[in-house]
Amino acid sequence: MRCIFCLKERPPSQEHVFPRAIGGPLTIDRVCDQCNSELGAHVDAALCDFLPVRARRAKLGLAGNSGAVPEWYEIFLGDATLVGEAAGRIQTTFDKATGKLSQRQLHHAANTVLPDGQKVRQITMDAQDKDQIPKIIRRERQRHKLRPLSDEELKAEANKYTERTVQTPVIMKSLQVSFAYVQHAVLKIVYELAFLWLGEAYLDDPLAAKLRAAVMSSDLDALDLYIGNIFDAKDCVAFSNYWTPHEGHHIAYSSVLPGKIVVSVRLFDLYATVVVVSEEPSRYFQSQADMGKLKFLAIDSVSKKMIHTEFAEERHRLAMMMTAERRKPPFADPL
DSSP, rough: OOTTTTOOOOEEEEEESGGGGGTOOOEEEEEEEHHHHHIIIIIIHHHSSSSSHHHHHHHHOOTTSSSSSOOTTTTEEEOOOOOOOOTTTEEEETTTTTTEEEEEOOOEEEEOOTSSEEEEEEEEEOOGGGGHHHHHHHHHHHHHOOOOOOHHHHHHHHHOOOOHHHHHHHHEEOOOOOOOOHHHHHHHHHHHHHHHHHHHHHGOOOOHHHHHHHHOOOTTTTTTTOOEEEEGGOOHHHHHSOOOOOOTTEEEEEEEEETTTEEEETTTTTTEEEEEESSSSSGGGGSSSGGGOOOEEETTTOOOOEEEEEEHHHHHHHHHHHHHTTTTTSOOOOO
């Protein structure tokens, strides 16, 4: 078995063209275990864990290789900031018993000046933690090298607290979203489809060699010369002119243009790309019979239903629908 990435003779492994974590049932057996493992960990994972994709997986219930489905609430967990007069840190957790998010203000202390000019140390905390007030006062005094209070003094200070309810609090949550290697993952899908549809000869195509090297490169800029842009799915005319975006569907197809072969891929209704995979169409298309190499693929990520056919058949289906419904927009979901 000649691996389509390292080009070495090695035992095969099962490779999902669209990662399993985004609901891809289409597999090939032309990737060695080493390349499969390395690309899966660094490239496929970048796409599957990319925040918008992970949120869609949570919505659709799509599990990864571990069998776990991302939770809808996970992006809200952890520390955030309470905006406004009562500013401070907020910690968000998920209560599985109630199925709701729960917020708790973490205690913080700040120096302040009272109207009479007295300087005091003001401590703000969540009401459910008020039993911790003596402990926090003791710790603050120790930190500022103040004498310890007696039990009576500590009790008196602790009883000086006041409660306030923040109406409609505004919480600010910072999220870090990295696009690193997501483009590599999309190009990997394109490259594998090109091999699957064009056959063994594609491995020796000069442009295939460049695409293969870009996918396997750790350089984040390695794809700039080859992949072009990853579009918002709704704005990519390669799809929007023919197929209605669907939150759970992937679509891909190949086409021949003057001097080039193109593979177009749309992931869910999120992202789409159009990539030139060869600049030598004559290598693959020498007669009308070879046009069967142009393929169309549609995948339902939830049911795993898949349409994998010649592009001519899908084009005929679209033509029939537009003929039957001339007054309606020519958008059709193949699944």
